[in-house]
Amino acid sequence: MKALFQQDLKVVNVGLQGFADNIAAAGGSVTQLTWAPPAGADAALGWSLANLVADPRVDEANRVAYQRCLAAQPRLVDLVLARDAIAGLGGGQRRILHAGPPIAWADMCGPQRGAIAGAIVYEGWAGSTEDAEALAAGGEVALEPCHHHGAVGPMAGIISPSMPVWVVENADRGNRAFCNLNEGLGKVLRFGANSPEVLQRLRWLGGEFFGALQVAVRGLADADLKPLMAQALHMGDELHNRNAAASGLLFKRLTLALLQSDLDRGVVQRALAFIAGNDHFFLNISMAACKATMDAAHGVPGSSLVTVMARNGVDFGIRLSGTGDQWFQAPANPVDGLYFPGYSVADAAADLGDSAITETAGLGGFAMAASPAIVQFVGGTPADATANSRRMLDITLGVNPAFTLPPLNFGGTPAGIDARLVLDSGVLPVINTGIAHRLAGVGQIGAGITTAPLACFGGAIAALARSLEGQPA
């Protein structure tokens, strides 16, 4: 003891920063370690978590669910109108699907309202966006999450009956998932823009382009998406905010299919010129592939695997494999990002879109090591990108050997978020995303990085614990 006081003290402070600050202020040397109690220091939730961590039923359920993720073989099998693929949009029903968990029109953020108004005009249910807003506000158009219909949509995530949707089928289990077409960047419906030029592009996409691409998709020599996505991860994509390589690889396949068709040359040319000019074209297919993958793992009783993460611009919602159709929500986080000139975080809508299905499947932010250009959005370095991927290993059930990342020595991407691990460690799933203006009609104003809120995982774990009460152990 006497010797201790003769030495210089080397202090490690775990947790509250204030203790460390005082030592430093007194001239001492201190190393601060970030730490917070598990389960957000909620004692009851902490007990539930501790029980679930020790529960072999959860491990076994997760093993089954995770195996279904890894075994998924998503294939791009069709492009059809939404009303012909999604029962809830068929038969002349006035229903529109949106991103994120359920939300009433009155509570929606600006870009989601703007996009819905645009879609109502696109469908011909109203002649102007003003009339469209009145229709939506009056409850005359049903508004439901894409995820309630086996679908996903980026940003506002609007799917209305006359829009084309990609059909991705998981060859392993036969389940299908749907996503709308990518319109390109700038003033586009998914960022809440709804000007005449936006609707005109939608009409071309839903008409001539749809016709050509349906022929192309049905004529693909190779419809397997997993190898294409794996290759794109070796070419700088993380398949959420960066899809340049995957779009290029798909462009090759579509070109060969279109040239083998008897489609008019001008039609083929315009379709391919549109795809060639849109490096995000593959995003929506990546999302459908991830949705088909995670849906395969959904519905395993007792599983704490996260099968959905989605945002509606107000709330962030997740679903677990073991808790069925329940959503667990919390206010969506703002996005740390690079804003286009003239815009700042004050102009931004909160985190928005179903595209976090890519992170749910181990891509996007989880695969950021593959795509160092992404962290440049937030002033980061390639080392930060790799650190982001490595940190996700703390909260995932394993790595996906089908999706390897060169900067991790070709190790697999962290995949399969275990809600227990998130709540225990406080490490939040990292999400790459675009940023929409908070007002309707403006569009994209930036891109960046955010996280899923911890509270979603607390709610999910509490519900999972309840679901297992009274079940045979």
Added chain:
Amino acid sequence: MKALFQQDLKVVNVGLQGFADNIAAAGGSVTQLTWAPPAGADAALGWSLANLVADPRVDEANRVAYQRCLAAQPRLVDLVLARDAIAGLGGGQRRILHAGPPIAWADMCGPQRGAIAGAIVYEGWAGSTEDAEALAAGGEVALEPCHHHGAVGPMAGIISPSMPVWVVENADRGNRAFCNLNEGLGKVLRFGANSPEVLQRLRWLGGEFFGALQVAVRGLADADLKPLMAQALHMGDELHNRNAAASGLLFKRLTLALLQSDLDRGVVQRALAFIAGNDHFFLNISMAACKATMDAAHGVPGSSLVTVMARNGVDFGIRLSGTGDQWFQAPANPVDGLYFPGYSVADAAADLGDSAITETAGLGGFAMAASPAIVQFVGGTPADATANSRRMLDITLGVNPAFTLPPLNFGGTPAGIDARLVLDSGVLPVINTGIAHRLAGVGQIGAGITTAPLACFGGAIAALARSLEGQPA
């Protein structure tokens, strides 16, 4: 001194490994540093080198030459038959260009002989490869390096009058460079194969395909190669052994140009199917772009900048900007690589081809950090790939800010080899390459990594020193 002998010794041994081994054998702790005397311990050459290192004329000449490299703006301006682009192949002359420094038929390696025999049959100068070999052996066909005619060719590097060549023009200085078409992988002329199927593919490439691609190249909306190559470096290419991304980016440009032409649809389809199936298609364009870049820097008196590195399967030759058309040669090194099943280094020809022009311009092995998949050929890791690029900083005049590498924090690729630095440090330029079978007619048997021989740089430095003797200082 007394204190020294009371401590544990920590020994650093510089140079000969034997001293370190003895210390370790005696139970001591030793750190071994690799070191060898400059200029291969040749005293006279060492003096010449020391004088050139201190000579401001060389620094100023290098500044001028290097600036021309950086300012180069290679553009893909045409595809024409070699006889219409290269004076030495026009007017019915029986001349064939080959890779590497000059070499007589009798001294050539198997794959180069095989490729020349194939080209002679392709030109119709002989009816069989046996007759063709007799013709070449009898001196009835002139054989000269591509580099003597402003051209480059990968592996055997054969360019005969009726073969199409890419025309790349450096918009900065107006100089042009040429390269033949890439035939794909497997049994191809550039690896020494010359079977009927090889010649049949060459005839299609020189006929229908040539006609289509000439129209496409002349109709390109964007002919600039530098931005495309920069983008490919962010997508896993190093633009020598890996060209998948660049080939994909070019495929998009060519597709749009072809669809705007009035070419027959079947012709367009076959042309694009060939390109889509060949991830090395861009290699030959990368080489022509690098040749146009380095030619712009050639011919600056006093400059120790390496403007050519090329191999003929027997010897490795380099040229310096300041020593005109002189070649400085040494036996080519073997290649450390991954061999196709059934083959080993015993079956391999020595290092072969003009493709090291990519390393000369700061790509290929110098840009290996961008392309970690390449080091997997030799059992290496992504960290080794990055280390290779970093090591090249020791022997280059700077970095090329137009070609940035994500794993180097988006720093530029090391570019502009200074022969003084190579000879002084003993650090050898690293080269990624394919491996040809040593016999004619077999083809590719692997791919890997090798280095330029030090002796080339010794000869070059001695000649540069002589060229400056008696010149005003």
